[in-house]
Amino acid sequence: AVRAAQAPTLRSMAPGATAVCRFLAVQPTAAKEASPMRAVGLGEPLAKRNAGVSVLGCAIAMVAVGGCAQGIGQLFAALVVGMARNPSMKEDLFTYTLIGMGFLEFLAIVVILIAGLLLYSE
Numbered sequence: 001a002v003r004a005a006q007a008p009t010l011r012s013m014a015p016g017a018t019a020v021c022r023f024l025a026v027q028p029t030a031a032k033e034a035s036p037m038r039a040v041g042l043g044e045p046l047a048k049r050n051a052g053v054s055v056l057g058c059a060i061a062m063v064a065v066g067g068c069a070q071g072i073g074q075l076f077a078a079l080v081v082g083m084a085r086n087p088s089m090k091e092d093l094f095t096y097t098l099i100g101m102g103f104l105e106f107l108a109i110v111v112i113l114i115a116g117l118l119l120y121s122e
Contacts, residue, residue, distance in 0.1 A: 058119035061111055068108035075100050 079097045083090050 054119050054121060058115045061115035061118055064111040065108050065115075068104045068111070071104045072101055075104070 075097055079093055082093045
């Protein structure tokens with residue numbers, strides 16, 4: 001919404017400018033010479049880096065790591081209950097628990113990677 005408000009409209013463009021739509025508008029060469037580092041349209045870089053937004057995105061993504069820890073706790077609680085109900089299934093239940101824990105650990109690693117990407121993205 002902010003970039004759309006800052007994008008040039010077709011009426012506000014110089015007479016020599018060509019445009020397919022207002023987001024892909026190309027300014028004439030005189031405007032490009034005035035500010036060589038300024039891009040126009042959707043590829044326009046942000047004026048400043050919003051580091052606070054990156055930290056908030058990372059923190060929200062890290063909540064899922066707590067969910068993975070809770071899932072592992074519930075998994076082993078179910079293992080204890082299952083072994084108490086049927087001790088003869090101990091080996092099978094432990095195998096299934098390790099498989100489930102592997103899935104949860106993989107999810108936690110993926111979440112940590114995505115949180116790192118959010119934290120260090122521009």
